[in-house]
Amino acid sequence: MTVYQATASAPVNIACIKYWGKRDTKLILPTNSSLSVTLDQDHLRSTTTSRADPSFDKDRLWLNGVEEEIKDGGRLATCIKEMRALRKQLEEQDPSLPKIAAFPVHIASHNNFPTAAGLASSASGFAALVASLSALYQLPADASRLSLIARQGSGSACRSLFGGFVAWQMGERADGSDSYAVEVAPREHWPDIHALICVVNDEKKGTSSTSGMQRTVETSPLLQHRIKHVVPQRMAAISEAIRARDFDAFARITMADSNQFHAVALDTEPPIFYMNDVSRAIIALIVEYNRVAVANGGKLKAAYTYDAGPNAVIYAPKENIKEIVELIVKYFPQAEKFKDPFGLFGAAGVQPQVIPGFNEAVAKPYGVGAVKSLIHTRVGDGPRTLGAEDSLLGSDGLPKKA
Amino acid sequence: MTVYQATASAPVNIACIKYWGKRDTKLILPTNSSLSVTLDQDHLRSTTTSRADPSFDKDRLWLNGVEEEIKDGGRLATCIKEMRALRKQLEEQDPSLPKIAAFPVHIASHNNFPTAAGLASSASGFAALVASLSALYQLPADASRLSLIARQGSGSACRSLFGGFVAWQMGERADGSDSYAVEVAPREHWPDIHALICVVNDEKKGTSSTSGMQRTVETSPLLQHRIKHVVPQRMAAISEAIRARDFDAFARITMADSNQFHAVALDTEPPIFYMNDVSRAIIALIVEYNRVAVANGGKLKAAYTYDAGPNAVIYAPKENIKEIVELIVKYFPQAEKFKDPFGLFGAAGVQPQVIPGFNEAVAKPYGVGAVKSLIHTRVGDGPRTLGAEDSLLGSDGLPKKA
Structure with missing residues (x-):
């Protein structure tokens, strides 16, 4: 049979x-x-x-x-x-x-x-x-x-x-x-687009995205402006950035749109918060990491984005992931050894450190567990x-x- | 002379x-x-x-x-x-x-x-x-x-x-x-409008409002919509609410505008955050406090608002301030005795408690110091x-x- x-x-x-x-x-x-x-x-x-x-x-x-x-x-x-x-x-x-x-x-x-x-x-x-x-x-x-x-x-x-x-x-x-x-x-x-997922400890269950997004549709005065006037041009601009492999433009648009999504969630009645203090600290680290890059005459080196929860996803060209892992681990020590699927680190493992010129005061160091784990992956194929x-x-x- | x-x-x-x-x-x-x-x-x-x-x-x-x-x-x-x-x-x-x-x-x-x-x-x-x-x-x-x-x-x-x-x-x-x-x-x-100021411990110095607001003007796509289409009608509506002594309308507009201010701050490049996890927890408490009031067939009993920092200011009719102090103190224990300028509490002082029907799981209790102090005041006169x-x-x- x-x-x-x-x-x-x-x-x-x-x-x-x-x-x-x-x-x-x-x-x-x-x-x-x-x-x-x-x-x-x-x-x-x-x-x-x-x-x-x-x-x-x-x-x-x-x-x-x-x-x-x-x-x-x-x-x-x-x-x-x-x-x-x-x-x-x-x-x-x-x-x-x-x-x-x-x-x-x-x-x-x-x-x-x-x-x-x-x-x-x-x-x-x-x-x-x-x-x-x-x-x-x-x-x-x-x-x-x-x-x-x-x-x-x-x-x-x-x-x-x-x-x-x-x-x-x-x-x-x-x-x-x-x-x-x-x-x-x-x-x-x-294929050079890699991602570092920072799994953030979430003490409180947030609003489900299904119910949250409809509350935003019903109550946020800002959402309609986003829908009509912001997203269409961002869709065109980021598609162009992808076609041109322009990471700087890709990163700017990605971070701006993550921020705007959380802004319209906040503009909801009652307000919806998905990011917490740890999420905010990771944003501060990436902003400072990029600031140093630009101050040195370079371009943006990483982009954060947050979905309907506190976890950060950091997109970056592969060559920057080592620095980013070292940066995140310096502020968010890990209980477990970093799984290193792309062999960025030798036998010594991750050395927590910031790049030269980095202002360490942009965030305070947290204890073990605030970021529960780090997952390094990259752009992938379909089903x-x-x-x-x-x-x-x-x-x-x-x-x-x- | x-x-x-x-x-x-x-x-x-x-x-x-x-x-x-x-x-x-x-x-x-x-x-x-x-x-x-x-x-x-x-x-x-x-x-x-x-x-x-x-x-x-x-x-x-x-x-x-x-x-x-x-x-x-x-x-x-x-x-x-x-x-x-x-x-x-x-x-x-x-x-x-x-x-x-x-x-x-x-x-x-x-x-x-x-x-x-x-x-x-x-x-x-x-x-x-x-x-x-x-x-x-x-x-x-x-x-x-x-x-x-x-x-x-x-x-x-x-x-x-x-x-x-x-x-x-x-x-x-x-x-x-x-x-x-x-x-x-x-x-x-x-004269019945009272205010409870919750002074929130701020571990990190935020962006100054002078520089922050101009960054928002320069980079937030949502701010222009707020300026042109949201604020004018809110100014008219809250003025009317004040003239009518309509606390429910006053509270709704006040909370919505606080949220929207922080939303456009978040929509700024790089994003500006003034509220922290403690600020968010106080919002959750007031939202739940109001939810219970409305579920019981009543109207809103309190309104939170946040300026360019983590402190909450809670506006409420005088009759609700006692409940609100008891609520805040339950989640944010105070090192010092509540200064009670209006004599709301007897010799026993503040009893930390929530009102019947309140879902205590909306926020987690914090330790002493997360809210550094509480100041009870009210609407006042000019110079x-x-x-x-x-x-x-x-x-x-x-x-x-x-």
Whole structure:
């Protein structure tokens, strides 16, 4: 008997132009376009196995081994339904195809990074779901077409269907058919973009992005100006910076847009804060690091960006990452040895230090744990279809034990 | 021999609609109108004595006993020059007046609150300077006329020329002649407005407001929208709320404008942060305190506002201050006993507690010192002319020893 099954992995993405606000909460249509860098799946990824089998009772899904309810009309159900509909079309066009669209599916998904890391897993998770179903159903659909469906699972998931530098075009149509992701440039265009994720200890649970962004839409007087007058020109300018591999321009726009996203969150009633004193201290360090570079006649060497939480993501050309790690560790000592996936440091490990001319008074040193961990990664590729050996489902159609 | 001398005191004011940005940095002309509550001089004040004497060599000024240089063309020199010019006009119109405009002046000024309290002393200080010179020179000028001069010392000082609720009309003219303060309502109109100042420990010196606001003017895309489209309607709405003694509306606008001021500071390159984690925790407490009030069918009971620093000023009707002190002290224990100028608490003192239905998890408790002190005050009157017994200058024309 044939087993209809596929496994795929998908990457995390971190936006440079932020998505904040929906014009349609059901279809997940944004109030502005956004742009992100896809991070390398070698380090951070969601992996999903989907199997269609006539012996299954119903659609079921497990996330990190724990079954999640697939609610009627919910985001998971919508994604599965839309993917199944694409398969159905294929089967109707080509009667020789097996009728697997009619079979219930079992889906197992796994993130290789802890939820406690505070990294949004919904983007990579929904992208991996859609990618695995696409492989299961052997759909010819291109990534932009699939991104329309991933978008309905989690808005930013649409950007994880591509590697490299990815724009989510907001679109204009009421049905959302023109609100999808496109590639601005593949990773190969600018592979030198690395990222250092600073996982910041968060003592208090912040406002969820889903509810927070709609409160901003409803109450912030500044958001409309951002949407209409700021984001369109930033989208054009950062796309141009990426095409020209102009890190200075890329960094300026990325930092300005992170700040503006948090500004409109603050302009919300009641105000929303995602950054804390540690986040602010990291900003002060990067601002000073760049100031020294510019004072020495150079250009910006790093860019911070913050999503809906206190973690910093620092984008920089690979050659600067060593200095940045040394800088961060000087102010935020680490309990664990720095995982050094690119071999920047020798046997001696990281030496906490600042570059010459750096004003050390811009931030105060913290104790161990304020920044819980550092993850060094880089721009990466889009979803990968994996082999049977990577299956997360056992022969019984249930998740394998971890 | 006649002694030409006068002493005046002037109050602190805390804005509800924030002043942030100059269209003329020399004349101190703002990019938007602002509105403040004048606080009671019984608790917080600057006191200034001015003496004109032909035996003095030159104009001299002492602040809290320490001589300050009066720089040519500087803000102090400008204020003294403008006041002297008004006196000169009088003397020319009425030749019987003594020609004291020609005499050098000695000026001694004192703040009754420590600089370490982090309260802006420039507003009360320049207002007291102008008020004392006005008394010395026996000028008939009204408070709005004087506010034009105080404005050139420190923008927000113009609002300290009035008691009660005060608007600084931005004006339109290039010479600044229509950029002055007016009374929206005197304290007697709404004496029930009290204020609790939470002095927050600040580990790091923030950006000065003078340089910070101009960076915002130069780099924030959101500021222009605030100036043109948000502030004008808020000025009208909060003036109406004050006239109607509508605390709910007053509180909503005050909190929204504090948030928006900090939002445009964050939208600045590089970003400016004045609030810290303690400031944010106080916001969370007031938001929750108001939430409970509204959930119980009531209206807002308190409004927070933050200037260019981490200190919270909480405005509330007097009847709510007891609950608010108990709430703040529960999360921010105080080293010193609460000074209770209005006799809210009996001999037992403050009992730290939250009101029924309050979700205590909205903030974490801090240790002693995170909020350094609490100051309870209320809406107050405008500058007062004091008697000779309050003089800060001795018979030798030098500051009395403290």
